Amino acid sequence: MSQSNGQAKLGGRVGIVGTGHRAREDLLLTAAWLLWIPVALYTNAIAARPSSQLVALCDLNEERMKYHNELLKKLGQPEAKMYPATDFEKMLKDEKLDVLVVTTVDATHDQYIVPALYAGIRVLTEKPMTTDVEKCKRILKAVDETKGSVQVLFNYRYNPAHWKVEELVASGKIGNVKSVHFEWLLDTVHGADYFRRWHRYKDRSGGLMVHKSSHHFDLVNFWINAKPKEVFGMGSLAFYGAENGKKSGWAKDYYRARDSKEAETDPFAIHLGDQPDLKALYHDAEHVDNYHRDMNVFADDITIEDDMSVLVKYSNGATMTYHLTAYSPWEGYRVMINGDKGRLELEVVESAFRLPKNKGGSAEGAVHGEKALPNEGRQKIILHPLWETPQEVPYEIGKGGHGGGDDRMLDQIFGPRPGMVEKDSAVARLGANQIDGALAMAVGLAANESFKTGKLVKIDELLGVVL
DSSP states (O other): OOOOOTTSOOOEEEEEEOOSOGGGTOOEEOSSOEEOOOSHHHHHHHHTOTTEEEEEEEESOHHHHHHHHHHHHHTTOOOOEEEEGGGHHHHHHHHTOSEEEEOSOGGGHHHHHHHHHHTTOEEEEESSSOSSHHHHHHHHHHHHHHTOOEEEEOGGGGSHHHHHHHHHHHTTTTOSEEEEEEEEEEETTHHHHTTTSGGGSHHHHOHHHHHTHHHHHHHHHHHHTOOEEEEEEEEEOOSSSHHHHHHHTOOOSOSBSTTOTGGGGOTTOOOGGGSHHHIIIIITTHHHHOOOSOBOTTOSOOOSOSEEEEEEEETTSOEEEEEEEEEESSEEEEEEEEETTEEEEEEEEEESOOOOOSSSOOGGGOSSSSSOOTTOOOEEEEEEETTSOOEEOOOOOOOSGGGGHHHHHHHHHHOOOTTOOOSOGGGGGOOBOHHHHHHHHHHHHHHHHHHHHOSOEEHHHHHTSOO
16 A cells, blocks of 8 residues: 655755654744654664764754754764754755654644655655645645655554564455454553643644554554545543543642642653753753643643544445543553454553652653553464464564664664664565555544544545545
């Protein structure tokens, strides 16, 4: 289904628009708009590969760009030139970029992807590709007119467990796929983090259906090699938010954690001053843009859902039931794929439980998958052929961020690190292009529309284009 961008020219002169912490998916905010971007992930990755050089940074917040440059210096690399957000197109022109990495707030991705395409630059964009239909159409049109390259950075595709699932399904081990059941659980550290910051506002993130679940919808599209066609969903803000916090007794009376006595005993709070990277990027830089990244998850201004059920029908006739819970005591996921020759089950326990630290939920530095979570549990794939004994399928257990997916993705988009040769040729085909990005995002958009209307939504009618 995908036309991989894995064969696009690797390396060269790289620019990044935004300057936050990719592993924690944070952002920079001004009264007008916002930008964020991966520090640890992409800056380190580019510095580690001699075929690439980070030559330019663009952001609203100069302090965060300085943080990137300090990191580059520590890595023995020259500093990148810093451009204010208003000079983005000047950066494209002056720096003669080969590659642009886009990790701004989701709703602004198109503002950077489209000009870069028309400038002939290869674009790598964080997921989701964008957050609404018109922006999606704008990106697709630009790719078509320029014949350019856009890769959506779905790092979950690169987790060895996930490509093993795709391999088993593609090889016919369970026959023709008939249905999928997918349950994803975010715990009260990771899940709560979406409710402390800009993601809590649906107009900026598209809600978890678009921002987070696009990962999962892309995996299913990839696994069963089919396109989503119809979506029905129900979703609610069931746990976070002021009203729910009062009912459960979890709510505490503060706006943000910084300088709040109430927050010191709140297990849902994050304390930016306790973690060196978050302190430098946010605690010490907020005077520039007044971005508060440590807001109360039981506030009254949250506009996204935390509990969502979705039913999807695919082009091959298969259906999927999907559920996302963002307030679970443990983190992980279960996937069951049923075919006419058997059933495949994947279970991953990323963190069996969480305990609060000295001051609220500091999360031991592991909020968004940059390393294995504390209390990591078992991962297993079970194949149940019809009329045969079930068998546990062996596969490589990935190490590092996102189940080993981050390093493999970086090798695919920037080239292998010195001395590293990708041993699995399958990695080259894992890149997701703009069509993959649009289809993953479209399921979330259709689910959001169904939440509002209570009706079944057809994706082709929603997008006004057949993908």
